[in-house]
Amino acid sequence: MEQRKPLFIANWKMNKLAQEVGAFVPKFNELTNIFSSKCEMVLAPVSVYLPKLVELTASTPIQVAAQNCGASKSGAFTGEVSPVMLKELGVHWVILGHSERRHVFKEDDALVNARLKAALEEGLIPVFCVGEKLEERKSGETFSVIERQLKGLKDISENNLKGLTIAYEPVWAIGTGENATPAQAQEVHAFIRQWLAKNISSTFANRTRILYGGSVKADNSAQLMAMGDVDGLLVGGASLDPLSFGDIVKRGLNS
Numbered sequence: 483m484e485q486r487k488p489l490f491i492a493n494w495k496m497n498k499l500a501q502e503v504g505a506f507v508p509k510f511n512e513l514t515n516i517f518s519s520k521c522e523m524v525l526a527p528v529s530v531y532l533p534k535l536v537e538l539t540a541s542t543p544i545q546v547a548a549q550n551c552g553a554s555k556s557g558a559f560t561g562e563v564s565p566v567m568l569k570e571l572g573v574h575w576v577i578l579g580h581s582e583r584r585h586v587f588k589e590d591d592a593l594v595n596a597r598l599k600a601a602l603e604e605g606l607i608p609v610f611c612v613g614e615k616l617e618e619r620k621s622g623e624t625f626s627v628i629e630r631q632l633k634g635l636k637d638i639s640e641n642n643l644k645g646l647t648i649a650y651e652p653v654w655a656i657g658t659g660e661n662a663t664p665a666q667a668q669e670v671h672a673f674i675r676q677w678l679a680k681n682i683s684s685t686f687a688n689r690t691r692i693l694y695g696g697s698v699k700a701d702n703s704a705q706l707m708a709m710g711d712v713d714g715l716l717v718g719g720a721s722l723d724p725l726s727f728g729d730i731v732k733r734g735l736n737s
């Protein structure tokens with residue numbers, strides 16, 4: 483089985499002003515520099531601070547992600563930022579299909595898939611988010627929802643999917659303080675990996691990182707990362723403070 487390097491991503495959502503973005507980087511870098519050969523660490527600020535963050539992290543092991551990207555290279559799409567523009571800025575990662583995009587901004591599977599294709603065409607690394615709502619879990623629909631959200635991957639060649647990362651983020655666990663138990667996360671991660679093996683290839687399934695996200699904190703990161711199919715963590719609220727996110731990385735690596 484291929485070795486999957488642990489990956490920790492901070493999703494800052496619509497938080498932090500320029501000064502706070504600036505203050506985060508040196509502190510976080512100081513705390514995590516010693517772990518940098520053991521994992522990858524990515525920060526996702528709001529789009530206006532992407533250039534600043536690219537500059538601040540240039541001589542560090544820290545990488546930068548956008549929180550979304552447009553489905554076209556350019557054109558009449560007010561408010562969107564194209565993957566070509568992200569690439570030009572030196573941004574290599576992009577979060578797509580986050581539950582807030584899907585459920586607050588009503589992005590459907592077709593739109594998320596179009597964004598995914600555009601990002602892959604530009605060579606960005608997408609962090610493709612999937613996850614069920616509470617009522618879907620309660621009615622036993624978790625796997626069918628995940629399957630529906632993953633379905634678009636079948637239209638993309640395995641070669642073009644290179645670099646894809648998947649994040650399982652149960653909607654009921656995001657920002658609620660109620661994380662999935664390690665066993666609940668493992669069950670869905672294993673399901674996703676089996677789906678990838680069946681519908682893409684077993685090589686692809688073995689090398690693709692599947693992150694867990696939803697109320698991750700320093701005191702649950704080690705238990706979640708101990709699961710065989712949890713390859714990293716996507717962290718919202720607890721990533722806003724460098725000490726807390728640094729601790730999540732440290733404990734997640736069991737260091």
Ligand code: PEP
Nearest residue numbers: 656657695696697718719
């Ligand atoms: C997220 O926004 O992706 C997330 C997981 O948020 P939180 O960690 O705050 O639940």
